[in-house]
């Protein structure tokens with residue numbers, strides 16, 4: 001199976017030593033300092049993110065990358081720090097795949113919160129993301145299926161073909177894998 005459409009969830013974790021082989025830094029604005037692994041994505045997702053952000057820029061949409069790749073160990077650390085039921089256990093976070101990116105904007109002070117969905121940046125992400133291969137991975141109304149609260153800021157690269165398909169028929173990646 002293509003790694004780009006792989007399901008990573010509590011039921012389908014990654015191994016602790018999984019690190020994508022082709023992590024690279026996309027040329028998009030980030031909040032994290034240079035050198036921070038948060039600025040990394042797998043090569044194909046990085047390329048797609050650059051195209052998506054360029055399109056946004058042309059439309060005066062002010063997107064910022066907040067968090068891309070996250071290692072198993074870093075996820076374990078976050079779990080120890082927060083102890084929230086919504087935080088994925090280590091191995092179960094999509095960020096370990098290097099295919100997920102959290103996005104925000106200056107209007108929201110670069111926070112990751114639900115109100116992002118009603119900003120022009122949040123709307124752009126939902127409407128244009130699929131054309132570049134990205135889906136809103138944890139949509140509103142699908143919480144029981146994904147096991148996650150609504151996260152309008154978290155996009156996942158799944159290739160253009162699959163992203164368009166899923167968004168057109170309103171299917172989550174979890175449901176796709178159950179077909």
Ligand SMILES: [Zn+2]
Pocket residue numbers: 095100101102154155
């Ligand atoms: Zn995320």
